[in-house]
Amino acid sequence: MENKINLDNIEAIIFDLGGVIIGVEMESPYQTLLKISPRNEQELLSELKQIAYEYEIGKIEDITFLSAIKKKAQIDLDLVEIENIWNQMLNYVPEYMGKLLAKIKQEKRTFILSNTNPIHIREVKKRFAQSVKEYTFESLFEKIYYSHEISLHKPDQAIYDYVVKTSKLNPLRTLFIDDNYHNVIEAKKYGLQAIHMNPVMNLDKIFPFYK
Numbered sequence: 001m002e003n004k005i006n007l008d009n010i011e012a013i014i015f016d017l018g019g020v021i022i023g024v025e026m027e028s029p030y031q032t033l034l035k036i037s038p039r040n041e042q043e044l045l046s047e048l049k050q051i052a053y054e055y056e057i058g059k060i061e062d063i064t065f066l067s068a069i070k071k072k073a074q075i076d077l078d079l080v081e082i083e084n085i086w087n088q089m090l091n092y093v094p095e096y097m098g099k100l101l102a103k104i105k106q107e108k109r110t111f112i113l114s115n116t117n118p119i120h121i122r123e124v125k126k127r128f129a130q131s132v133k134e135y136t137f138e139s140l141f142e143k144i145y146y147s148h149e150i151s152l153h154k155p156d157q158a159i160y161d162y163v164v165k166t167s168k169l170n171p172l173r174t175l176f177i178d179d180n181y182h183n184v185i186e187a188k189k190y191g192l193q194a195i196h197m198n199p200v201m202n203l204d205k206i207f208p209f210y211k
Helices: 028-036 041-056 062-073 079-089 097-107 118-131 157-166 181-190
Strands: 012-015 109-114 143-146 174-178 193-196
Touching: 028 041, 028 062, 028 079, 041 062, 062 079, 062 118, 079 118, 097 109, 097 118, 109 157, 143 157, 157 181, 174 181, 181 193
Parallel strands: 012 109, 012 174, 109 143, 174 193
Antiparallel strands: none
């Protein structure tokens, strides 16, 4: 994890969600579906990820997404069971996260920018509330940008441009933190300051004095 940025020069911070604020196992639902499906794994995986992409840019809604997963995987599960499998991607929110983000917000403008979808966001909010009692998830950020709501997707530079222009940010004084290397590279190309969070879930190491 590179952290050579002088935070005193930073006015705003854009946080990724998965791997930064909540733990994730990105391949877990796909692996579960591949195990229970009779279809060829390589072909099915490609189709499932395409469906997920369409869901994450808001092209399809919950029921359409879940029904498409069921049809493509050729599995005899109801939609609630498929939703539970989809939520296997999400892990935990550390208990310290609320206080850490609240302290950062006292000094910086804070934002979320996430490639995500409605099912996962409902589950993220639930798990955040289970771990963090002092704050609501939304209260810790000036604005939250979800890919499915703005029909844009990282690492496309258009999504960084949208956030910067919408929230009137100075890229040179805005820090982007993401666990995906490609997202970080494109953010840097756009002109943002950026940190690749590797290992994941180490926000307290970037901001140790805020805990």
